[in-house]
Amino acid sequence: MRSIRLRRRPGPGLAQSPVGLFGDADVNNASDLTLPRDLLPVGHRHRAERPLLARRLRAVTHPRFYAAQVGEATLADDVEGAMSHFVSSGMRDGARISGLFNVEIYEERLAERGLKIEPGIDPFLHWVSVGWDERVAPTVLFDEEFYLGRHPDLAGGPEWGFAQYVRAGCYAPGRSPTPFGPNYGGVPAPDARERQDPPLVAGLLHRASNYDLTRTSWLEEGVAAGTAKLAALGSDRMRELVEKAAAIEPLIAETPRERWVSWPPHTHLMVMPTARAEEVRRGLGLARADTVVVVPGGRAVGAGLDAAVSTLRTLEPAATVLVVTTDDPVRPDLDDSAVVVDLSVPWTGFTEHRRLLGLLDLVRGVRPRRVVVARSELGWQLLSSYGTTLRHEMSLAAVLAGGAADTASFEDFQGCFDRLDWVATDTDAYRDDLIARYLLPAAGQARVLGLSDLAAGSLKTVVDWERDRRA
Amino acid sequence: MPDVAAILTAHAEGVMAGLSLRSLLDAVEVARAGGIDVEMLVVLDNPTDATRAAFAEADQHGVTVAEVSYADQGKVRNHAVGLVAAGHIAFLDGDDLWSENWLADAYRLCAGDDQMIGHPELNWFFGNQQNLYFLPDQTDPEFDPALLRIANPWDALCFAPRKAYVEHPFAARAVADGYAYEDWHWMLETYLAGYVHRVVPETIHFKRRREGSQYVQARARSVLTRPSDLLDFAWWQERDRTV
Numbered sequence: 001m002r003s004i005r006l007r008r009r010p011g012p013g014l015a016q017s018p019v020g021l022f023g024d025a026d027v028n029n030a031s032d033l034t035l036p037r038d039l040l041p042v043g044h045r046h047r048a049e050r051p052l053l054a055r056r057l058r059a060v061t062h063p064r065f066y067a068a069q070v071g072e073a074t075l076a077d078d079v080e081g082a083m084s085h086f087v088s089s090g091m092r093d094g095a096r097i098s099g100l101f102n103v104e105i106y107e108e109r110l111a112e113r114g115l116k117i118e119p120g121i122d123p124f125l126h127w128v129s130v131g132w133d134e135r136v137a138p139t140v141l142f143d144e145e146f147y148l149g150r151h152p153d154l155a156g157g158p159e160w161g162f163a164q165y166v167r168a169g170c171y172a173p174g175r176s177p178t179p180f181g182p183n184y185g186g187v188p189a190p191d192a193r194e195r196q197d198p199p200l201v202a203g204l205l206h207r208a209s210n211y212d213l214t215r216t217s218w219l220e221e222g223v224a225a226g227t228a229k230l231a232a233l234g235s236d237r238m239r240e241l242v243e244k245a246a247a248i249e250p251l252i253a254e255t256p257r258e259r260w261v262s263w264p265p266h267t268h269l270m271v272m273p274t275a276r277a278e279e280v281r282r283g284l285g286l287a288r289a290d291t292v293v294v295v296p297g298g299r300a301v302g303a304g305l306d307a308a309v310s311t312l313r314t315l316e317p318a319a320t321v322l323v324v325t326t327d328d329p330v331r332p333d334l335d336d337s338a339v340v341v342d343l344s345v346p347w348t349g350f351t352e353h354r355r356l357l358g359l360l361d362l363v364r365g366v367r368p369r370r371v372v373v374a375r376s377e378l379g380w381q382l383l384s385s386y387g388t389t390l391r392h393e394m395s396l397a398a399v400l401a402g403g404a405a406d407t408a409s410f411e412d413f414q415g416c417f418d419r420l421d422w423v424a425t426d427t428d429a430y431r432d433d434l435i436a437r438y439l440l441p442a443a444g445q446a447r448v449l450g451l452s453d454l455a456a457g458s459l460k461t462v463v464d465w466e467r468d469r470r471a
Numbered sequence: 472m473p474d475v476a477a478i479l480t481a482h483a484e485g486v487m488a489g490l491s492l493r494s495l496l497d498a499v500e501v502a503r504a505g506g507i508d509v510e511m512l513v514v515l516d517n518p519t520d521a522t523r524a525a526f527a528e529a530d531q532h533g534v535t536v537a538e539v540s541y542a543d544q545g546k547v548r549n550h551a552v553g554l555v556a557a558g559h560i561a562f563l564d565g566d567d568l569w570s571e572n573w574l575a576d577a578y579r580l581c582a583g584d585d586q587m588i589g590h591p592e593l594n595w596f597f598g599n600q601q602n603l604y605f606l607p608d609q610t611d612p613e614f615d616p617a618l619l620r621i622a623n624p625w626d627a628l629c630f631a632p633r634k635a636y637v638e639h640p641f642a643a644r645a646v647a648d649g650y651a652y653e654d655w656h657w658m659l660e661t662y663l664a665g666y667v668h669r670v671v672p673e674t675i676h677f678k679r680r681r682e683g684s685q686y687v688q689a690r691a692r693s694v695l696t697r698p699s700d701l702l703d704f705a706w707w708q709e710r711d712r713t714v
Contacts, residue, residue, distance in 0.1 A: 179603075222613075226605070229605055230603070233593075233603075235673075237673055238673060238675070241570040241571065241572065241673070241674075241675055242570075242595070242675065244497070244570070244571055245494065245568050245569075245570060245571075245675070245677050248490050248493050248494055248497075248568060249490050249494075249568055249597070249677065251597045251598060251679075252568070252595065252597045252677050254597065254601070256601035259601050259602060259603060260602040260603070261602070261603045261604075261605070262602065262603070262604050262605070263604070263605035263607070264607045264614070264618055264622075264624045265607055265611060265613040265614045265615055265618065266613060268618075268622075268624070270618060270621045270622040271615075271618065273621055274615055274617050274618045274620070274621045274622075275615070277617060277620065277621060278615070278617045281617075281704055281707060282711070284704070286704075287703070287704040287705040287707070287708040288704075288705065357621055360695075361620050361621060361702075364695075364698070364702050364703075365620075365702060365703060365704035365707075366704055367703060367704075367705075385693040386649065386693055386695060388648070388649040389648065389649025389650060389693075389694060389695045390649075390695075392648060392649070392650075393698060
C-alpha cells in the first residue's frame with residue numbers, strides 16, 4: 001500500500017495561481033498531498049513531497065469524470081476527495097483523474113519527442129513531472145497551435161497554452177482548443193470552475209456506458225476520428241480534387257483565417273442538444289398533450305394561470321395537460337392531474353438559443369391544441385421567435401400577472417399579441433390597464449380575460465374561437 | 472434513359488455561374504469516361520441579365536437551358552425533375568462547385584440501390600466563412616436520427632434517385648407564414664420513407680458562403696421547417712418499441 005498523507009484540506013474555491021504551476025521553488029498555496037514516490041520517474045522522486053506536482057494534479061482534476069469511473073458518486077463534487085482517492089487507489093486501478101489526460105495519446109506524443117515512460121512508472125505521474133515540464137499536451141482535446149492561433153491574446157501569458165486551457169480556457173465558452181470547437185461546451189455553471197467541472201466533462205460522459213472511460217470516451221473518440229478525417233485531406237487524391245476545383249475558383253485555395261470543422265455525429269454543436277432533447281422525450285412518457293403550459297417552475301403559479309387551467313379542465317375534462325418548467329424543477333401547484341416535465345435541469349449549461357430549441361422540440365413533438373405561456377422568459381422567447389409559425393399548428397395563449405411578479409414586459413405583450421388567441425391576467429385591474437393602454441378595439445378586448453371573465457366562463461368563448469380558427 | 476441528370480440551378484450569380492458550369496462539365500466528363508450516361512440541364516429562376524448571359528452558349532456544351540419564374544428554390548428543383556428522364560439526379564447551385572469525381576463516385580455507390588441517397592464526404596465552405604463540414608452517414612452506429620429534429624445534417628445538393636424527388640417533392644417556401652428550410656423537410660420525409668442517406672467517400676462540394684444566402688436569411692427570420700412525422704413524439708415512441 002502506498003503511503004498517502006493528507007495534512008489539511010483546503011477550503012472550496014481554492015484558485016490555483018498560474019505561476020504556482022511552474023516551479024518547485026514556489027511553495028505558496030500548496031496542496032498537501034504527497035505523491036507515491038516509487039511511481040514517479042527516478043529522477044523526480046525527490047519532488048514527491050514538494051507541492052508543485054500535487055498542485056498540477058489538482059489543477060487537472062475533474063472529480064465528476066473521475067467519480068464516474070470509480071463508481072463513487074460522492075466524489076463528483078469533491079476535488080480534494082477525488083485526488084485523495086486517486087492517489088490511494090484509483091491510480092493503481094488505472095482510473096483517470098482528468099479528462100484531459102489520456103495515456104495512449106501521452107505515450108504517442110512522448111514518442112514523437114524520443115521519450116518514453118520507464119516500466120513501473122505511473123504514466124500520469126510521469127506527465128505531471130516530466131510531460132508538463134516538456135509541455136506535452138496529453139490529449140486529443142487540445143491543439144496548442146490552433147489554440148494560440150485562435151486566441152492570440154494568450155501568447156504572451158505566463159503559462160503555456162495547455163496550462164491556461166486547464167486553468168481557465170476550458171471554462172470559457174469562447175475558447176476553442178481544437179478546430180472542432182469548444183469540446184461541446186455550452187454555458188458553464190456559475191460554480192463550474194470552483195467544482196472543476198468544465199463543460200467538456202459532459203462530452204466525456206456522453207454515452208459513457210459504451211466506453212472504458214479509463215482509456216477513452218465519446219468525446220475523445222469523436223475528436224480523434226475527426227482529426228483523422230482532417231488528416232485524410234492531405235492524401236494525394238483529396239489534394240488533387242481540391243487543386244482541380246481551385247483551378248476553376250481560386251478562392252477555394254485561399255488560406256483560411258480560421259477553419260472550423262464539424263462532423264455529426266461526432267463533433268457538431270447540435271449533438272449534445274439532441275441528446276438532451278431525447279432525454280426529455282424519453283422521460284416524458286407520453287406522445288400527445290392537449291394543452292402545454294410553460295412556466296418557470298416553483299410552487300406559486302398566480303391567480304390567472306390557476307383560473308385558466310381550472311377552467312380548461314372543466315371544459316376539457318379528459319384532456320392531457322403538460323406543464324413544462326423552464327427554470328426550476330419544483331412542481332407548480334397547478335392541476336393535480338397534469339403531467340410535469342422539467343427542462344431546467346437537463347438543459348443546464350446550454351445557451352438560451354439551445355434551450356429554446358429544446359422547448360420547441362417538445363412543443364412540436366406533442367402536437368398540442370394550445371400552448372399557454374405564463375411568466376417563463378423562455379416561453380415568451382418561444383412566442384416571439386416562433387409564434388408566427390406555431391400559430392399555424394396550435395393555439396397560443398399567455399397569462400400575465402403584471403407588476404414585479406411577472407417577468408413579461410409590455411414589450412413581450414405588444415410583440416406577441418397579434419399571434420395570441422387569448423391572454424389572461426391575474427387581476428381585472430391589469431386587464432383593464434392593458435385594454436386602456438393599447439386602446440384595444442372590441443375584437444382585441446374579447447381576447448383579454450381578467451379573473452372575473454374566467455370565473456364567468458368567458459374562456460369557453462375564446463376556446464371555441466381558437467378551435468374554429470384552427471379548423 | 473440516361474443514368475444521371477446533372478442539374479444546375481441559378482438566379483443572380485452572374486458570371487460566377489460560369490465557374491459552376493465548368494465544374495459540372497468536368498464532373499460529367501469524368502462520369503462519361505467511366506461509362507455513365509449523363510444528361511445536363513440548367514434551370515434559371517428569374518435570372519438576372521448577367522446570369523442569363525452566363526449560359527448563352529451552354530448549348531454548345533450539350534447543356535439544355537430552361538427558364539422559370541418561381542423565386543423558390545424548391546419549386547425550381549421540382550420543375551427541373553420534370554424536365555429530365557435520368558434515373559438519378561444531382562443538383563448543383565449556381566455559385567458552388569463539385570469535385571470532379573462527384574457524379575461518377577456517387578453513381579457507383581447509389582446505382583444499385585434505389586433507396587439510397589448519396590452525400591459528399593465534405594462540404595468545403597469558402598468565401599465569407601471557411602469551414603469544413605463532414606456530412607454524416609446514416610449507417611454510422613453513432614448517428615442519432617433524433618439530430619434531424621434539431622438540425623439538418625445534410626444538404627440538398629445530393630445524389631438521389633429520381634423517384635425520391637417525384638414521391639417527395641420539395642415543399643413550397645412560405646417565409647411569411649414562418650416556414651422555410653424546404654431542404655431540411657425533404658431530408659425528414661425521405662428518411663421517413665426509408666431512404667438511406669450515405670456518404671460518398673472522397674467527394675467534396677465546394678460551397679460559397681455569402682451573407683445573403685437563403686440559408687442565412689432563413690436563420691435570421693426564426694422560421695421553421697414544416698411539420699413532419701419525424702418531429703412528432705408519437706413516431707419516436709413507436710420507433711422506441713420497434714428498434
